[in-house]
Amino acid sequence: PAPMFHWSKWKKRMGASASSSKRPVFDEREDVNFDHFQILRAIGKGSFGKVCIVQKRDTEKMYAMKYMNKQQCIERDEVRNVFRELEILQEIEHVFLVNLWYSFQDEEDMFMVVDLLLGGDLRYHLQQNVQFTEETVKLYICEMALALDYLRSQHIIHRDVKPDNILLDEQGHAHLTDFNIATIIRDGERATALAGTKPYMAPEIFHSFLNGGTGYSFEVDWWSLGVMAYELLRGWRPYDIHSNNPVESLVQLFSTVSVQYSSTWSKEMVALLRKLLTVNPEHRFSCLGDIQASTYLSGVVWSDVCEKRVEPGFVPNKGRLHCDPTFELEEMILESRPLHKKKKRLAKNKSRDNSKDSSQS
Template identity: 40%
Template structure:
């Protein structure tokens, strides 16, 4: 007779996006609440990265506001050097982010493998990332967690900023909560004297220093030692610094790592700080007019024949996963949800970048705005960050593999000033 019940259901590609629209491919990352997989859209055949977060674990770890806030901020962001959101949706078990695919690995992976990077490579990354940071600040967003782990390469070697879990809108009101990974935190955060988007330029300076010299500029054995080093110690150079970095490069690092934000590179108002950085002699080899179109050939190209990420994630998915991801129809009855699950149901809304409509969720700017989508998955191909390592909310600071956030409610119940501390950043 034939198995009528086993025939595949037709997929409505004109309807709301869901997991049935994608073919699930290899697993490339793992976090506290979910994983990251490569997926292919069944209609367009485009490849993306699927970051999925288990709702129950999210509720248990008090991370619901973080996930919702990240979803909302990503809807406002679209830039050549950012891992952009392309689709968002949920089912009964998970929240899904479909992002630009980055196959070149993160800079932490390459730094640990190579020890340090050549000056021309670091200069190229700093130029690309400064473009992304300037864009974010121009639309009123500060990232607050710029570090090599959150910088991903596409297969051609272009750098992209990812992980907006503790990103936040900013205004004239300065924030006071400790936020970020401690080794990359600006001194004004640790000094608790209030801060704004200037902290991202400091973090970029720490990243550039670490990529060039294979070590961070400020260190400490304890939290208090680390805080003192970041807020008080003079900037020192390794003995072989002049062999690895030119004097103009050192001047850029010194400018980014200036504790006085009135002098720190990138921090002058109205975009002048970014323009000042672009004019610096260290960047004379950078063609800024073609940088964002990715016409320039990156000085470092990841080896496409090797896995630029931990291959054990795929093996674990095959052998150990007791609840493998698969597309499931949603349950009709959603009346008995907990408050947290209801919040995710209502506020983690679906998103489709092809519909070209982005919404500003800034409390003082709730109107719809139009932002053209300049890139597609074909232009940016590398893996996104390991999912949800940094999606916790709690009332205090603890040091472990999960991050801790302190919510400060805004008009929509989503925290805007949060904390993030991670064990690996205290080493």
């Protein structure tokens, strides 16, 4: 078995130093811990381990709790990503993001308690063959433009904007999640890593990777938004790209293939999509101002969008949890260390350790 990971090494990063006003990644004072939540049901697997619905005992507020086994995290070499995601989430909060409320750990797991969004992700709804109208997609573009504009103000490139990472609330508003491969860039810096999900990655990411060019910046998220908007409207993506396509062929593809827009879409929507799917990042729409200036969105009352006062065209079915029901069974039956038995298990380990200690003295 792999040696136990030395979490103490990470303590320096987790407990904020006295001089720093930043909240620590894991609360050193342990104000909040696992016992403060009641587990209601398991709902799925995400990039950060598994997810369940919980209720905070004192306030009765409901959240989603993501948890990841530390040992597994080390074996999969995901420690850095987890910490980066936590560090980023601690510093941000926005109406169209999935926000972090608490993070803590015990001997076995790391936990993140985040906004509970029960409307399912957009990938799920695409797979259910939901026909998204232009009006609906228009609102998603507005809501995501506000989220991306906010992230830019916080120097964050998300790098993984796609339907899988957009969660709907019960009213149908969009929220961006999963900061697993996000990066922070300071003024004038550029990112260079080949990161993202290929079909949604902007051309300059591949360019920079191949030619060691000047790197890329915030514009990449707006390209992904364009790909996603097109896919929601059409049911397939503007470019036929798959995860196994070699990077060389993709660079070629963007310079030769022209995107086909549906003749049924309004001219203004097509014009907006063209500006998001502009290969040259310098000419691409890539900030809120660009979006707000487009003819298509000239009638949008942005203050209403911010306050979630614009009614979404697509409202997820109430009464159905939009997730895979087999997951819950798995968690109860197949999981070797199920969450709902944690308290007993940790107590048992503790008493075993105590008896070991006393037998050695």
